[in-house]
Amino acid sequence: MALLARLGAFSGKATGPAVAAVPREGAELRVTMVLAPQTAAKLDSGRLAALTAEVRVLDTGFAAFAANAPLIRRTDLLVVQLDPDNAADVAALESFAAGPGQRIPVVAAVENLTISATRTLLRSSIADVLPIPFSLEELAQAIDAGRDRVSRAATGGGPAHQANIIAVQGALGGMGTSMVATQLAQIWAADRQVLLIDLDVQRGNAALYLNLKPRLSIADLIEAEDRLDAEFLRMVVERHQTGLGVVAAPADMNPLDALTPEFIERLLDVAAQNYDLVLLDMPGVWIDWSAAAMQKADLILLVSQMTVSGVQQGRRQLDVLEANNLGERVRLVMNRMTPGLFGKYDLTDAEQVLRNKIHTALSNDYPTVSAALDEGKAVGQMKLKARIDKELRGLAAGLVQDLAAVEVGA
Numbered sequence: 001m002a003l004l005a006r007l008g009a010f011s012g013k014a015t016g017p018a019v020a021a022v023p024r025e026g027a028e029l030r031v032t033m034v035l036a037p038q039t040a041a042k043l044d045s046g047r048l049a050a051l052t053a054e055v056r057v058l059d060t061g062f063a064a065f066a067a068n069a070p071l072i073r074r075t076d077l078l079v080v081q082l083d084p085d086n087a088a089d090v091a092a093l094e095s096f097a098a099g100p101g102q103r104i105p106v107v108a109a110v111e112n113l114t115i116s117a118t119r120t121l122l123r124s125s126i127a128d129v130l131p132i133p134f135s136l137e138e139l140a141q142a143i144d145a146g147r148d149r150v151s152r153a154a155t156g157g158g159p160a161h162q163a164n165i166i167a168v169q170g171a172l173g174g175m176g177t178s179m180v181a182t183q184l185a186q187i188w189a190a191d192r193q194v195l196l197i198d199l200d201v202q203r204g205n206a207a208l209y210l211n212l213k214p215r216l217s218i219a220d221l222i223e224a225e226d227r228l229d230a231e232f233l234r235m236v237v238e239r240h241q242t243g244l245g246v247v248a249a250p251a252d253m254n255p256l257d258a259l260t261p262e263f264i265e266r267l268l269d270v271a272a273q274n275y276d277l278v279l280l281d282m283p284g285v286w287i288d289w290s291a292a293a294m295q296k297a298d299l300i301l302l303v304s305q306m307t308v309s310g311v312q313q314g315r316r317q318l319d320v321l322e323a324n325n326l327g328e329r330v331r332l333v334m335n336r337m338t339p340g341l342f343g344k345y346d347l348t349d350a351e352q353v354l355r356n357k358i359h360t361a362l363s364n365d366y367p368t369v370s371a372a373l374d375e376g377k378a379v380g381q382m383k384l385k386a387r388i389d390k391e392l393r394g395l396a397a398g399l400v401q402d403l404a405a406v407e408v409g410a
């Protein structure tokens with residue numbers, strides 16, 4: 001049976017509606033893919049078996065599938081190929097979603113997917129959008145989006161999850177804020193679900209430092225208004241190779257007041273419910289919504305450098321944070337430090353002026369850092385035993401400990 005199914009998937013020809021069934025031992029989620037024959041023919045069913053779901057592929061077209069009630073009952077998640085510019089396709093999807101498919105999340109698979117088509121689909125009731133051709137990873141991600149919906153429908157609510165939030169802010173521009181945020185995010189992504197949100201809406205380059213070319217950005221989340229929920233967030237999130245999720249800053253210039261404190265509240269609540277750790281790459285300005293984000297953060301990393309302006313502006317930022325009752329959450333990071341004779345950093349002057357302990361010093365290593373930011377990788381992947389890698393890992397571990405302490409104290 002498995003062999004027949006595989007042959008069917010390769011040839012795109014099969015008797016009856018099912019082109020292929022690729023059951024997997026112990027798979028709990030039953031996914032049905034309704035594709036155009038050409039798309040179905042290109043599927044490599046051997047690779048589909050690697051998914052943690054039972055995937056059935058049909059090349060009958062959507063209408064025939066929707067009419068086939070018994071099959072629908074055996075489906076937890078539907079991946080359907082459609083053309084968002086074709087009114088008949090969209091109408092068929094809407095009526096299916098309102099009728100027999102009410103309890104089945106639908107992922108739309110679209111050829112030549114454009115940003116405007118993605119946006120149109122986001123406004124409908126679908127769980128995710130999948131571009132054709134898709135990689136196995138993209139399919140797995142779409143299935144995960146649907147799986148979340150299925151489990152939410154079963155439990156009747158969202159996950160009772162509350163991530164920690166860490167805001168990373170620069171004492172002034174160019175201190176290395178985005179470097180620290182993107183590097184820490186990659187380290188933590190190894191064993192947690194991490195979301196990095198680039199709140200530097202006018203100059204943000206976190207996605208660039210991760211070598212991602214985002215299709216969508218925080219601007220799409222702003223437009224979502226009340227429809228901003230876990231699925232919407234997931235569709236805007238770009239995935240880094242480490243598994244790290246990224247909400248990018250918009251490619252075009254956006255006014256700072258496009259964001260509001262209410263939007264930030266909602267975005268961070270949704271993010272915190274769906275990830276283990278949320279990192280914010282903060283803008284260098286204080287505005288009502290950036291203050292709201294700081295209030296939501298469990299820890300605030302203030303990144304500075306050992307220059308006159310770095311230390312002076314660091315103190316000014318601390319004044320604002322302390323005036324807002326946030327002083328205890330701040331951890332100071334001194335970036336681009338040069339070690340002294342015995343390899344130690346001299347932090348006494350900076351600590352005196354800042355009237356604060358410096359949590360971590362990071363060494364000045366332009367070749368390693370710039371190579372990592374260019375390639376969208378971790379500094380440790382650029383140079384073996386780089387001092388800055390060890391320091392960043394130490395910072396990551398120290399912050400995890402601090403978060404645990406915050407939780408005990410809360």
Ligand SMILES: Nc1ncnc2c1ncn2[C@@H]1O[C@H](COP(=O)(O)OP(=O)(O)OP(=O)(O)O)[C@@H](O)[C@H]1O
Pocket residue numbers: 170172173174175176177178179180200203284335336337362363364365366367369370373388
């Ligand atoms: N430890 C370091 N050693 C050497 N170069 C570094 C280090 N940290 C950051 N840089 C370099 O400093 C520059 C600025 O870094 P980054 O973009 O992270 O700063 P930022 O504070 O986010 O800047 P902006 O205010 O523009 O957002 C980059 O070119 C980066 O390669």
Ligand SMILES: [Mg+2]
Pocket residue numbers: 177178179200204205
């Ligand atoms: Mg930056």
